[in-house]
Amino acid sequence: MHIAIAGNIGAGKTTLTQLLAKHYKWEAQLEDVVDNPYLDDFYNQMERWSFNLQVYFLNSRFRQVLQIRKSGKDIIQDRTIYEDANIFAPNLHAMGLMTNRDFDNYSSLFNLMESMVEAPDLLIYLRSSIPNLVSQIHKRGRDYENSISIDYLSRLNERYEAWIHGYKKGRLLIIDVDDLDFVENKEDLGRIISKIDAEINGLF
Numbered sequence: 007m008h009i010a011i012a013g014n015i016g017a018g019k020t021t022l023t024q025l026l027a028k029h030y031k032w033e034a035q036l037e038d039v040v041d042n043p044y045l046d047d048f049y050n051q052m053e054r055w056s057f058n059l060q061v062y063f064l065n066s067r068f069r070q071v072l073q074i075r076k077s078g079k080d081i082i083q084d085r086t087i088y089e090d091a092n093i094f095a096p097n098l099h100a101m102g103l104m105t106n107r108d109f110d111n112y113s114s115l116f117n118l119m120e121s122m123v124e125a126p127d128l129l130i131y132l133r134s135s136i137p138n139l140v141s142q143i144h145k146r147g148r149d150y151e152n153s154i155s156i157d158y159l160s161r162l163n164e165r166y167e168a169w170i171h172g173y174k175k176g177r178l179l180i181i182d183v184d185d186l187d188f189v190e191n192k193e194d195l196g197r198i199i200s201k202i203d204a205e206i207n208g209l210f
Contacts, residue, residue: 007032007206008074008124010083012170013132014162015154016142018183022132022198023084025188029199035070035083049154056098057108063090064116071123087123088175091116093165101161125175128205132183133167136160179205 009032011019020036027034044062048055067087074081091113099109134142139159170180179201188195 007080007128008071008083008126009081009128009130009202010086010126011130011132012086012089012166013183014134014139014159014166016139016159017132017134018142018188019084019132021189022130023082025195026199026202027082029195030080030082032080032082033077035074035081037084052098052103056095056104057112060090060095060098060104060112061115063094064112064119068119068123075124083126086126086129087116087119088169089166091120092169093162097158097161097165101158128177128179128202129173129175130179130181130202131166131170131173132181133170134163134183136163138184139163177205177208 009026011023011026013019023034023036026032042059042062044055044059048059064087067085067090070083071087074083095104095109095112095116098104099106104112136156136159140156143154170178181198181201186194186198188198
């Protein structure tokens, strides 16, 4: 079974992925942030490094999805292959931070890869307001994220909502995280688990 968690920067994807992996005894596939050689450069000079960063993420996620299906294990994935192509890359292009040539090249590469992978059995979308995202980003204190603007997060949120509204690839569970503290409050985590249980039972 392949479960994936989607959501904007700071929505709590990685934390929830780890908590659910522990609860269900699933294997967690986390986003490659620590070893990503482009992130620091990208946040300092977005226009120069946007294409490189997006191709790196695309390659990393494509490899992940192929491994997930091949493994035959129950795996929960932090962020999907669809988010970069539907949210991050188009946003960079719209902001003038990725050229038409690079965006067309990237989109062509994504379309080819997408044709070769299956969608997750269940997609969990963490919906969050901008103030909540900003609070979470500051709380975790990653240096390279200090330069993320509210305008940038707002643009991403709009694209996330549009993408989720049209998502038809499989089962979808939307969780509003603004009023949830699934790290400190076991009841909040329990509510999320109950919703996931209902979705998973519907898969079989």
